[in-house]
Amino acid sequence: MPWMSESDICEMYKYAKNPKSQINILAQLNGCTADTICRILQNHGFLSAVPRSAKKKVPRKAWSVEEITQLLHLIDSGLNNKALAKHFNRTVGSVIGIKNLLKSEVKQGNIKQALDVYNRTKGASA
Numbered sequence: 001m002p003w004m005s006e007s008d009i010c011e012m013y014k015y016a017k018n019p020k021s022q023i024n025i026l027a028q029l030n031g032c033t034a035d036t037i038c039r040i041l042q043n044h045g046f047l048s049a050v051p052r053s054a055k056k057k058v059p060r061k062a063w064s065v066e067e068i069t070q071l072l073h074l075i076d077s078g079l080n081n082k083a084l085a086k087h088f089n090r091t092v093g094s095v096i097g098i099k100n101l102l103k104s105e106v107k108q109g110n111i112k113q114a115l116d117v118y119n120r121t122k123g124a125s126a
Contacts, residue, residue, distance in 0.1 A: 004030055010044045063098055065115055
């Protein structure tokens with residue numbers, strides 16, 4: 001049982017520069033657990049009762065050899081990253097990532113070597 005009143009705990013939490021670390025500080029000051037402080041803060045509406053769920057990971061869609069070949073031709077035709085992403089139904093980050101992976105081969109215009117590099121890295125990550 002904390003020795004501070006619940007309103008004092010809420011007040012100190014409310015004005016803390018770093019509220020997350022303030023929970024442990026309040027627990028130490030009151031000689032109780034952080035869970036006890038969290039329950040008090042939940043009862044007064046400062047914390048949600050349900051913890052935030054972790055961001056769901058979306059499995060990455062691997063680039064096929066045909067897509068890479070088409071990507072390299074579209075890069076040569078002058079399409080920007082946003083247009084490429086829309087064309088392949090991918091994120092801009094995915095397009096930038098594959099372009100960076102194949103950068104030296106793309107600059108040289110060597111599609112076969114670019115595909116070889118991609119296949120080696122794909123096999124290493126599998």
